[in-house]
Amino acid sequence: MPPSRTAPEAAAPQDRLDPSKMPRHIAIIMDGNGRWAESKGLPRVAGHKAGVESVRETIRACSDLGIQALTLYAFSTENWLRPVSEVNELMRLLGWVLETEIRELCRNNVRLRVSGRLQGLPPALISRLNEAVRDLSGNTGLILNLALNYGARQEIVDAVNAALASGGRTLDEEAISSHLYTAGLPDPDLLIRTSGEMRVSNFLLWQIAYAEFYVTSVFWPEFRKSHLVEAIAEYQTRRRRFGAV
Numbered sequence: 001m002p003p004s005r006t007a008p009e010a011a012a013p014q015d016r017l018d019p020s021k022m023p024r025h026i027a028i029i030m031d032g033n034g035r036w037a038e039s040k041g042l043p044r045v046a047g048h049k050a051g052v053e054s055v056r057e058t059i060r061a062c063s064d065l066g067i068q069a070l071t072l073y074a075f076s077t078e079n080w081l082r083p084v085s086e087v088n089e090l091m092r093l094l095g096w097v098l099e100t101e102i103r104e105l106c107r108n109n110v111r112l113r114v115s116g117r118l119q120g121l122p123p124a125l126i127s128r129l130n131e132a133v134r135d136l137s138g139n140t141g142l143i144l145n146l147a148l149n150y151g152a153r154q155e156i157v158d159a160v161n162a163a164l165a166s167g168g169r170t171l172d173e174e175a176i177s178s179h180l181y182t183a184g185l186p187d188p189d190l191l192i193r194t195s196g197e198m199r200v201s202n203f204l205l206w207q208i209a210y211a212e213f214y215v216t217s218v219f220w221p222e223f224r225k226s227h228l229v230e231a232i233a234e235y236q237t238r239r240r241r242f243g244a245v
């Protein structure tokens with residue numbers, strides 16, 4: 001037989017992953033939008049806009065890989081300290097993404113949750129979020145958890161107050177966990193931060209007690225499926241001992 005002229009099919013990046021050792025929940029600190037934009041002589045908001053494509057690709061990749069939950073740190077309680085024009089643009093962008101991506105999210109069987117003090121967000125964004133949560137509620141695939149107006153210390157304070165209000169006099173771990181914004185989700189197994197910074201930045205402080213931390217120097221707007229697969233591959237090499245030997 002003559003040799004085949006068709007090139008052998010390239011291995012998909014995820015083929016190197018062990019399906020039996022996938023993280024159930026991945027949390028991402030999407031950092032470096034501003035620096036990415038500045039490195040290209042663009043305004044900072046151009047970095048946030050470019051970051052939307054990374055969000056899209058990451059959601060699709062997590063769905064394809066059968067990840068249960070993906071939490072994205074989209075806006076922290078500290079981000080209000082940014083210039084008003086940048087905050088407004090971020091809010092507008094989030095609303096626009098929810099409006100334009102809803103069909104694609106539905107096609108990918110994605111459910112939506114929001115973690116944070118929602119009441120502090122612009123009313124139009126709150127309605128859009130509530131609508132999107134409702135529209136996607138019948139899906140059964142990836143849970144996309146958007147951390148918005150989110151701060152982990154505030155979350156713990158809110159959880160403790162809610163647990164006390166529900167009649168608890170002495171609280172245990174379960175009482176607090178079950179009142180966190182993330183109640184019902186598995187704790188993140190893998191926490192990814194882009195742009196090389198080695199900080200936790202008030203993100204999921206309770207839930208990441210035993211998460212594996214992965215930092216990449218890639219700025220968020222350049223983060224692609226191959227980077228996600230790299231992070232998961234590294235996670236799969238870690239020996240998780242949860243404090244035991």
Ligand code: FPP
Binds near residue numbers: 031
């Ligand atoms: C951090 O980069 C990024 C943010 C504060 C916002 C992230 C938002 C998006 C990617 C927009 C779309 C999001 C969703 C969920 C649709 P930075 O501005 O702090 O970067 P820097 O450290 O380089 O200044």
